[in-house]
């Protein structure tokens with residue numbers, strides 16, 4: 007199936023070479039803003055603000071003020087805002103109610119172009135936050151992470167499919183390989199999903215074994231790769247300066 011391209015500020019997810027996202031994992035407003043200049047110099051397509059690292063994430067006014075300063079500092083770079091819960095590899099555990107409150111606070115702050123919404127919370131609440139994001143023209147990147155293992159191929163495809171059914175603009179899955187076969191499983195599931203789904207997908211096999219999956223998105227069908235300028239937000243991320251030439255080398259003509 008030909009996926010529609012998803013517009014994220016001034017870039018398109020799902021067309022051409024995979025885009026590059028760089029995470030910001032600062033704890034304080036000062037740390038977060040200090041990360042911007044070196045990141046801008048490396049010219050990523052997207053910046054991901056990992057708000058689960060931010061010390062005042064549950065105080066709406068501070069979250070929004072910092073988000074607005076970050077937005078202004080980024081100029082025209084697209085901003086994805088992500089709260090990664092502890093169960094999926096993030097820094098902080100929140101109740102479902104608090105998790106969705108933080109998501110609503112992000113949307114009310116009017117600073118982000120895209121919101122990460124974790125797939126495995128109560129479905130009605132997931133659907134509600136998707137609708138709230140779309141009301142504000144915010145792109146929903148729905149996600150699921152397995153930091154221990156790689157689920158079966160059909161399971162990965164099923165999870166990505168269910169994200170699209172729940173209204174995701176982009177469906178994302180990060181898994182941990184225990185073997186080379188696991189990396190192949192993730193790559194095959196990505197290719198099947200790219201053929202089958204009506205929306206673009208983002209996938210990665212984490213850790214050292216999975217690094218190849220972060221470079222080969224154009225071949226197998228993943229539209230965004232997370233790379234570092236400074237701190238990594240997950241195992242296996244490659245420095246942006248190394249990743250960009252790899253993506254160019256693997257470009258399909």
Ligand SMILES: O=C1C[C@@](O)(C(=O)O)C[C@@H](O)[C@@H]1O
Nearest residue numbers: 029088180210212232239240
């Ligand atoms: O979902 C992802 C992907 C990721 O886990 C990775 O493996 O690069 C990094 C996270 O910051 C991001 O939210």
